[in-house]
Structures are given as structure tokens and as C-alpha cells.
Amino acid sequence: MANKILVFLEQRSGNIKKSSLEACCKAVQLAKELNYDFEAAVVGGDLNNVESVGRYGIGKVVHFKNDSLKDYSSSGYSKILADQINQIDADIILLSNTALGKDLAPFISIKINAGLVIDCIKLEIENGEIIATRPVYAGKALIESKLLSNKKIFTLRPNVFPIVESDNKQTQVEVVQVENPDLRSRVIEYKKSDGKRDVAEAEIIVSGGRGLKGPENFNLIEELADSIGAAVGASRAAVDAGWRPHSEQVGQTGKTVSPNLYFAIGISGAIQHLAGMSSSKCIVAINKDKEAPIFGVADYGIAGDLFEVIPALTEELKKYKS
Amino acid sequence: MKIAVCVSHVPDTATKIIVGPDGKTIDQNGVAFILNPYDEYAIEEALKTKEKFGGDVTVLSVGKEANKETIKKALAMGADSGILLKDENDRDSLGIAKALAEEIKSLGPEIVFFGKQSVDYDNSIVGQLTAELLNYNCISVVVNLNIDGNKVIAEREIEGGREVVETTLPVVITAQKGLNEPRYASLKGIMAAKKKVIDEKPAVVSEPLVEVIKMNKPHMKQAGRIIGTDKTAVPELVRLLKEEAKVI
Numbered sequence: 317m318a319n320k321i322l323v324f325l326e327q328r329s330g331n332i333k334k335s336s337l338e339a340c341c342k343a344v345q346l347a348k349e350l351n352y353d354f355e356a357a358v359v360g361g362d363l364n365n366v367e368s369v370g371r372y373g374i375g376k377v378v379h380f381k382n383d384s385l386k387d388y389s390s391s392g393y394s395k396i397l398a399d400q401i402n403q404i405d406a407d408i409i410l411l412s413n414t415a416l417g418k419d420l421a422p423f424i425s426i427k428i429n430a431g432l433v434i435d436c437i438k439l440e441i442e443n444g445e446i447i448a449t450r451p452v453y454a455g456k457a458l459i460e461s462k463l464l465s466n467k468k469i470f471t472l473r474p475n476v477f478p479i480v481e482s483d484n485k486q487t488q489v490e491v492v493q494v495e496n497p498d499l500r501s502r503v504i505e506y507k508k509s510d511g512k513r514d515v516a517e518a519e520i521i522v523s524g525g526r527g528l529k530g531p532e533n534f535n536l537i538e539e540l541a542d543s544i545g546a547a548v549g550a551s552r553a554a555v556d557a558g559w560r561p562h563s564e565q566v567g568q569t570g571k572t573v574s575p576n577l578y579f580a581i582g583i584s585g586a587i588q589h590l591a592g593m594s595s596s597k598c599i600v601a602i603n604k605d606k607e608a609p610i611f612g613v614a615d616y617g618i619a620g621d622l623f624e625v626i627p628a629l630t631e632e633l634k635k636y637k638s
Numbered sequence: 639m640k641i642a643v644c645v646s647h648v649p650d651t652a653t654k655i656i657v658g659p660d661g662k663t664i665d666q667n668g669v670a671f672i673l674n675p676y677d678e679y680a681i682e683e684a685l686k687t688k689e690k691f692g693g694d695v696t697v698l699s700v701g702k703e704a705n706k707e708t709i710k711k712a713l714a715m716g717a718d719s720g721i722l723l724k725d726e727n728d729r730d731s732l733g734i735a736k737a738l739a740e741e742i743k744s745l746g747p748e749i750v751f752f753g754k755q756s757v758d759y760d761n762s763i764v765g766q767l768t769a770e771l772l773n774y775n776c777i778s779v780v781v782n783l784n785i786d787g788n789k790v791i792a793e794r795e796i797e798g799g800r801e802v803v804e805t806t807l808p809v810v811i812t813a814q815k816g817l818n819e820p821r822y823a824s825l826k827g828i829m830a831a832k833k834k835v836i837d838e839k840p841a842v843v844s845e846p847l848v849e850v851i852k853m854n855k856p857h858m859k860q861a862g863r864i865i866g867t868d869k870t871a872v873p874e875l876v877r878l879l880k881e882e883a884k885v886i
Contacts, residue, residue: 366804387801387866388801390766390776391775393764394770412778414796414797415779415794415795416796418762418763419766419779419794421763422731422763422766422767422768423769423770423776425763425767426767426770426815427770431732431847431848432731432732432763432847433848434761434763435760439751441814447851448760451757451760451856452759452760453649453655453757453759453760454651454757454759455856456653456654456655456856457657457853457854457855457856458665458853458855458856459662459850459851459852459854459856460850460852460853460854461850462848462849462851463847463848464846464847464849471874487698500775500777500806501777501804501805502803502804502805503773503801503802504802504803504804505801506799506801507793507799507801507802508798508799510802513798514798514799517797517798520886544886553642557875561815561816562781562814562815562816563795565815568651568757569651569675569757570674575760576885577879577885587652588651591734594856594859595856597883598879598883598885599862600879606864606867612858612861613859613861615681615859615862615883616863616875616879616883617862617877618864618865618866618867618871618872618875619787619864619866619867620866620867620868620871623867624868625871625872627868628869629869629872629876632872632876633876633886636876636880636886
């Protein structure tokens with residue numbers, strides 16, 4: 317065993333994603349505890365300031381370069397990374413649990429014969445072994461598990477692992493030109509959704525539910541979200557009624573989120589919804605039924621008429637922001 | 639076209655989860671099991687694909703005798719036949735994928751559908767693992783699918799939008815909510831399903847790579863406080879968010 321950690325850096329439009337920096341910081345910390353070596357790998361076309369990962373302790377990045385790999389290709393990316401893992405004999409591989417990371421990690425795991433734990437919210441070393449904690453049943457329970465394989469892959473839930481600047485290093489970037497990448501499956505176009513921000517990545521989310529009474533009233537939610545730079549979310553009831561797109565749904569058959577601040581507005585708090593958002597750091601509930609289960613997980617509540625409270629809140633937050 | 643769809647049998651999403659006596663799995667006492675919600679989209683897309691190109695739809699599931707209920711539901715929706723790959727023990731994702739891949743290899747479908755994840759262990763990887771074991775192409779979390787000859791173009795949901803992916807058959811597709819509107823099983827469908835065959839065979843043995851150590855209930859947040867009943871509470875709320883919670 318080479319005692320080495322490889323962390324995968326995900327880029328979009330040549331910029332390294334914030335969630336990859338979280339994975340870098342975890343890699344550096346694990347490497348210290350295990351006394352392992354570590355390095356990073358990135359696949360793509362031209363990159364913007366990849367050297368900046370040095371600030372988080374990453375000393376070496378291998379950049380697999382080819383213009384046709386600018387956008388994601390599951391076949392291309394997985395082959396390149398599996399080869400690199402074998403080449404440097406890495407035994408721990410970290411990715412972030414983004415749409416891309418979740419898709420990519422299983423392909424790599426088969427190619428290199430590694431076990432895989434996805435969506436980890438905690439990775440800790442106990443008696444020299446890595447114990448991974450991840451939510452199951454949409455967060456209604458947590459399981460701790462370990463991998464029995466020699467090579468181990470973990471994907472880390474975004475927004476959970478802290479970014480800490482450490483051991484500022486001069487990052488050495490090694491560029492490897494990729495010849496004839498395997499492009500059997502490849503992204504040919506990106507369609508941005510109308511929503512301004514995505515719930516999966518947002519630090520503040522404002523979600524609306526059946527209490528809004530109709531799709532036309534979601535402008536109240538949108539205005540409140542705009543006033544603090546938040547993403548708009550929705551309960552399953554609002555999505556199933558056709559008021560909002562599924563991409564905004566928070567909960568068991570939607571997205572599981574853990575932002576810094578979550579507003580639940582006109583949402584009663586069905587168990588499926590609570591499972592998807594109760595790990596948020598701070599929860600505000602606004603609902604006229606003071607017995608609604610949502611108040612059981614909320615830090616702060618207003619048990620009143622949202623049609624009166626929300627415009628006032630939007631005004632107050634605008635005032636505060638300016 | 640030969641089409642396969644893989645389904646799982648999971649606790650209803652309204653289930654209150656209680657950790658079982660083994661400390662590693664849930665207490666199944668009184669828990670109602672259902673067809674995994676995302677698999678409904680997979681079945682519907684399989685049926686639509688059959689309606690468009692002809693062929694037949696085989697439903698596969700790995701697990702216990704009880705999984706037959708879920709296979710029957712797919713047969714009632716319109717699938718042609720079912721295969722239960724039997725295993726009395728729970729398996730990790732790779733174990734499930736290996737059992738499925740082994741069976742799919744002999745079936746030889748051009749397209750295999752999965753739900754994008756099962757709502758029990760929330761592992762969204764069985765489709766990809768199976769594809770890689772079969773050396774099939776794969777597109778996950780699909781909300782729109784087009785097949786034209788050998789060419790497959792699908793839209794998959796990602797952060798902030800969709801990406802359009804191009805590949806070729808044979809392919810594994812994992813279905814996301816929004817791909818279609820799953821049909822209800824008609825009475826006629828339910829009756830017809832009774833005559834359809836569910837084949838039963840043992841799932842191939844495989845060594846697990848993941849060992850579950852324990853299951854816990856997450857630390858639930860304590861209920862906070864209700865600070866008012868109308869808009870006069872708003873300034874206090876903003877102050878608390880700023881000064882106490884420090885989140886704005």
C-alpha cells in the first residue's frame with residue numbers, strides 16, 4: 317500500500333467548486349492523522365487559478381487536460397481517474413457528493429475494485445480504520461460503516477465539512493495531455509434552470525408549502541428569498557400540486573439539504589419534509605397552526621398568517637441588508 | 639426491443655424509523671413496504687419505450703419472498719414477466735448490482751431502467767454499478783429521454799439546471815421524478831398480472847465490501863420558541879437571526 321489519498325477536484329467552466337475545497341480540507345486532515353501522502357486530480361480544459369488550492373494545504377494537482385473533457389463525460393472521467401488511482405497507488409479516494417460526484421464514484425469503484433460509501437457527513441479514524449457516517453431513510457437515521465476493501469472511496473456531502481486554510485503551500489500543477497479520451501457518454505449541452513439559485517448548494521433556503529394556497533402566491537417566497545440571496549424550495553405538497561418544479565422539492569423524494577438558515581413557510585412539517593431539512597443549522601417556521609409539527613424542529617417560529625408576516629419580513633430584511 | 643427494469647421493495651416514506659434490536663437495521667415491526675417511489679418512473683418509462691419500439695419488459699428484484707409484491711405491482715402496470723433473485727439477507731449496493739448484472743447478462747436487454755435511488759438506504763449507485771459491471775453506457779438522474787436508432791439523448795438533473803448527455807445503446811437509465819407521470823394499474827392490469835410468471839432463482843453469492851457497524855437516530859433539534867403570532871414579531875425575529883443565531 318502506498319498510503320496515499322487522492323482528492324478529486326470538480327470544475328465547472330474551469331472553476332474549482334467550493335465543495336471540492338471541503339474535500340481537500342478533509343483529505344489534508346485525514347492524511348495528517350494517518351500519516352499518509354496526498355494529492356489532487358482534476359479533469360477538464362483550461363482552468364482558472366487551480367493553484368489556489370494550495371491555501372488549503374494541497375501541494376500537488378495533476379490536471380488531465382483535453383478540450384473535449386471541459387464538460388463531464390462519465391466514461392472519460394472514470395477511466396482517467398481509475399488509471400491515475402492505480403498509477404499512484406492511492407488507497408483512499410475522496411470526492412464531493414455532487415450530481416457529478418455521485419454519478420462518477422460508482423464507475424470508478426468497479427474499475428479499481430474499491431468499496432464505496434456515498435454522502436458521508438462524518439469521516440473519522442478509530443483504531444486506524446476510517447468510520448464513515450451517512451444519513452439513510454432521508455436522514456431519519458444515520459449509519460456508521462467501514463469498508464472492507466483495500467481501496468476505499470468516500471463521497472462527502474457538500475456544505476458539511478468545514479473549509480479551513482492551513483499549511484499554505486505552493487501548489488505544483490502537473491498538466492497531462494489526454495489523448496483520445498473515452499467519450500462514449502458525454503455532456504453536449506447545459507441548460508440552466510430559471511430559478512436563480514439551487515437548493516442543493518444554497519446557504520439560505522426559503523421554502524413554501526400548501527399554506528401559500530396557490531402558485532401565484534409564491535412571489536412572496538421569491539421576494540423574501542431575493543432579499544437575502546436565498547434559494548427557493550418547496551414542499552412535496554406544493555410540487556405534487558404542480559405549483560413548483562420538482563428540482564425545488566425538499567424532503568424524502570426531493571433533496572436533502574443542510575443550509576445555515578432554512579425558512580419553512582406555510583409548511584406543516586410532514587415526516588418526509590422534516591427528514592430532508594432538519595439538519596439545517598437554523599430553522600425558522602412561519603405557519604398559522606401553532607400545533608404544526610414544523611415548530612417541533614424550528615429554532616424560531618411565528619404562529620401567524622404568512623400573508624401578513626412575509627411581506628413585513630421581506631421589508632425588514634431589505635432594511636437590514638442595506 | 640428487449641427492456642429490463644430493476645425495482646426495490648422499501649418501507650413507505652411515511653414510516654417512523656425505529657432502530658431494531660440488532661442496532662444496525664430498522665425495526666420492521668408494523669412497517670408497510672411499497673414499490674420504491676422512483677422505480678415507478680422507471681417502470682413507466684420502460685412501458686413507454688416498449689409502446690414506442692415494441693418488445694418486452696422484464697422486471698427484476700433482488701431480495702426476499704416479499705419482494706414479489708413489488709414485482710406484481712410492476713406486472714399490473716404492464717410489464718411482461720418478473721424475476722426474483724432471492725436472498726434472505728440484506729446486501730450492500732455492490733452485492734445487489736452483481737446479482738442483477740449476472741441475470742441481465744443472460745437476458746441481454748438493450749436498455750435497463752432503475753429508479754435513481756431507493757428511499758431506504760438512499761444509495762444512488764446501484765444503476766451505475768450494474769452498468770459498469772455489464773460494460774453498458776449509463777445516464778443517471780434522468781428527467782427526459784430520447785432514443786433514436788442506436789443513439790440515446792437524455793437530460794439529467796444537476797445543481798442549478800440540467801445537462802444533456804449523449805450516448806449509445808445498450809444503456810442503463812436511472813429515473814428521477816419528473817421523467818413521466820406513472821400510470822395506475824388498471825383492474826384489467828391487476829387481473830392480467832395474476833397470470834404472468836415470476837421466475838425465482840437464488841441471487842449469485844458475493845462478498846460484501848461495506849460493513850455496517852451501527853445505526854443511530856440523528857440528534858433531533860430541540861423545539862425552539864414561538865416568538866409571536868403576527869407581523870409585530872418580525873423585528874425581534876431579524877434581531878435573533880442576526881445576534882443570537884448569527885446566520886444573516
